[in-house]
């Protein structure tokens with residue numbers, strides 16, 4: 282009826298590429314052992330939680346937040362080795378920073394590139410912002426196929442390339458020498474996404490100071506602050522100054538600024554949780570390897586990717602037993618029969634392993 286008088290409909294008005302997308306799906310998880318989203322399974326230590334309650338109660342929520350979040354940036358510098366010559370740009374999660382970068386380079390015909398399989402938001406945000414997405418496959422062991430990457434850079438000339446290391450959903454890291462070769466060959470920016478830096482031994486922050494086209498992105502989501510939504514980008518002031526023009530003025534709210542500043546001042550407590558999760562990861566990997574048919578891939582993140590016959594049916598059987606992991610088996614050909622499980626508490630990990638043994642036995 283609205284079409285009769287020429288009024289807009291979603292189908293007539295919204296960009297075709299958005300109409301064609303399906304929304305990012307977050308499954309219901311109430312009451313389940315939730316091992317699908319790379320969250321830190323531990324609540325805040327009691328003393329920290331108590332102190333935070335008082336601080337947040339006194340927060341000036343009637344005022345706009347401090348626009349450039351000076352105190353929070355200083356805490357990030359104190360907690361992490363941000364190179365002296367680099368600036369910090371804050372985002373409402375690092376997802377927002379990916380979007381900022383994409384918007385900044387979205388000239389007609391511009392390309393955003395990555396490797397596959399990887400973090401799905403790279404492709405989705407390219408679509409949101411009118412960029413063309415280009416990618417090349419990893420090898421079967423999820424390492425970089427350098428010939429393919431260099432060929433892609435040459436053929437597609439991407440304005441920006443994202444490389445997540447450790448990579449999601451595969452868990453492995455990429456070789457530093459390869460990353461430097463990619464930076465040298467890239468005609469545009471290379472953004473190294475270190476969302477999982479806390480669970481491995483490598484840092485590429487130093488590249489942001491040394492190489493003119495490299496920026497390094499991190500998030501605190503996987504370190505126990507997923508609910509606060511805070512990510513950041515490190516790089517040369519000349520790049521960050523331009524990106525800052527696109528940032529909406531108060532993108533990091535006052536409660537997040539206060540809470541994250543306080544938590545980062547207790548960074549050793551957060552780092553200790555990450556260290557415990559690393560130990561639990563190897564216990565979990567060992568238990569998974571003992572499940573009939575399971576192949577477990579190396580991980581420097583807070584999750585494990587494993588291949589197992591009839592993965593999709595096993596995923597459903599796990600849900601039926603109250604355990605939620607992520608079924609990535611249809612996300613890419615290289616991920617056939619793969620599931621991804623976040624490292625939880627030791628008790629959660631044991632429940633997952635027990636449920637998986639039952640499910641495998643039931644499916645016969």
Ligand SMILES: *Cc1c(COP(=O)(O)O)cnc(C)c1O
Nearest residue numbers: 374375376400449476500502512
């Ligand atoms: C989780 C994740 C992010 C995004 O995290 P935010 O919660 O938006 O900060 C970015 N990159 C990778 C590779 C991730 O896995």
